[in-house]
Amino acid sequence: MRVSLNELESTGRKAAIGCGVPMGLAQDAARALAWLGEAGSPALPVLLDALSAYRTPDTSILVLGPSAIDRFLVDGLDQRFGPCDGALLMLGLVACANPRPERIAVTLSDADGCRAVMRVTGDQVTLSEGDVSGPCEIALSPPPAPERSQRVVRAVCPGGVEVAEADWRALEAYAARTLVPADARSREKGAGAGLVDRD
């Protein structure tokens, strides 16, 4: 099914909150999700992995990722952490950081030794994609020399992104945890208009 980027971001944010992620981190994760989707990456499974792993927040990409970017901005020193589930989200977290480090490389390394490297230099974001899978170690560092296989990442799909319907339903289920069941009182006093209007 196709969803809009706004749906992806807003539902992703609510889903993160529904999983207990604090609001500010949920905002970061949701923007990263939309960025990944716009960049053509399989965004939704990545967030779902991260949300599943949030049972242990101390090792979650949703917590460690923004925190590592903060520290990199403060002192410019290498940051290493992991392994984390949903590690691909780190690319979006860095790309959407505001302010974003002027020069930074994000390296994801999985258990099989595959790597993905994203470089940010000013406004340009490039990706040297490896086929990483499963939990990854994550490193933030000043960017090394560019590789020949890198591609420039651009927003490509304002028409929305394709997602698996089962993944979307899972995301909505998480998001539904933020909702309060309605009752007669809330319908009558907590909302607005009369139930039937014939004028």
Add this chain to the structure above:
Amino acid sequence: MRLGRMGAFFPTRLSFMRRLIRRMTAERWAVGCAARSLDENGYGHAVWQADTGNRIYSLVAFSTQLDPDQRTDRVIAEAWDASFVLFDGVPTADDIARLRANAPRQEAGRYQATDLTLSRANKSVRLFDHVATCLAAGRQPNAASLAGIGYLMRTTAVYGNGKFGIADRAVIRAREEVAGPFQAEMLTVYLIRCFTLDLVEHVARAMAPETAVPLAPHLKRHLGIGNSTGLGMAPFLVSHPILIHRWMSAREDALARVRSLESLSTPEIAGLTELCRRARAHVAEWNVADPRQAERIAILREDLISVSAWIADLAPETPRPLDRLFRRAEQHLSVEGQELLVAILIELRPDLVDGLADTMASDETESLDPRWTVGRLAAEIDRVYDWALALDFDDPEAVRHFWYVSEEKLEPRLGDRHEEPGADKEMPLAIARDIQGLRQALRTRAQDEPIAALLMERPEFRHLVRRAQTVARYPYAEIRDNLIGRACLPIDLLRCKLSFFGASKFDPKSDLWTRITLYQGAPLPEEIARGDGEDWAFPALLS
């Protein structure tokens, strides 16, 4: 930016509807019915198009029979008299078939990136039937009835920006004609108005083809589109601080520009006199049942008598005349009176004001700089949130309410924290209370510590640090009131936002929802095509 003042705002020429009509008129857009497939009861579909000269936008409208027991303005409704999609371009038969299967279901349907907005409306049954019956009998409807209600249909939602799969704002952001805030939504409502005026004439013709007459243009022009707005609109003002800053800032800049005029010419004084007369006529036709608003309107009518007298005293040699008027208003008029005067003053000099409408959009995201020190953040909070830090949240009444999203059609609601469950799922709109909590936490930290260290230990403050840093840069970004206190009136939030849309005739039905009128007095398609009718502030029918 206090709630009491926001709840007294009036539309101005910076309002989004006014801006759209200015563009449509200046560029002489061609607006017309491209397809009409309606039965004798007016059920079926129609397509209304706006041709900008460079691009075509099409309103695909579906009119269906509605059981009277299902006719509700509430967002929880599941059926409507009419449903609409603003389609990007010219829809094919397949597009219309797809939309027919989805649009009448509204939120339960799915849409595509070619679909720019989604909306629905119910008839004002009293007026629609009256107008159709009169026209069928060959006579014009009662003007007083038209003035009293002001619309044939009222919408209950106009969705945009990616909801239910429709186009993201990114799809249209670069298009000059719809780049401003809510321009696609405002175009949708204008075309809905065209559809309703056409629909009532169609029904009249079907009732009595031999005797039916069209609705007189001056009556048509006075019919807008109604709208019922509830709490769904309120959180927007809190969750878009930079955008709201831009709206407010443009309004304040406009006012500052006219107040700084050193003098007025004799024609300008005459123009001001005429605007005040029109405002008085408009307010004279603004009647509501709500006792609080009715009293405010009564005082406003008295205020306008004073303003008329003050304007009569102006002369070309009067120094800084509009600043004097405004200062006098601050001393002697109600808040509604002051705000209506703002709308009048802004109206006087389009050359000074209209360009500011181009500054009211923002796609900027809030920033969080972890390099700030604790001391810097604390100082900024003390500076921009002094009003919040002064509130006493130990008082149970100061935390009486909580905002939440109902499971039922995802509708925002307001609960009583002391009597209802659900506060554990509170929406983050208690800015003042939560900023107090952040400020308290900062007292326990070293002043030269980067804020990154606090956020690592206390991630629950992350969104508040982001907000405080934003508000420090954008002075109109925050509503300076306690939005969870017993005294908070959500209706004030609604009126503020609706005034920026260009809504008029605010008709509160409770503290939580209001009816309004959109596009009343706006030019008709043939006037837009002639480049005529841009001046439609303060519409009145009976005087």
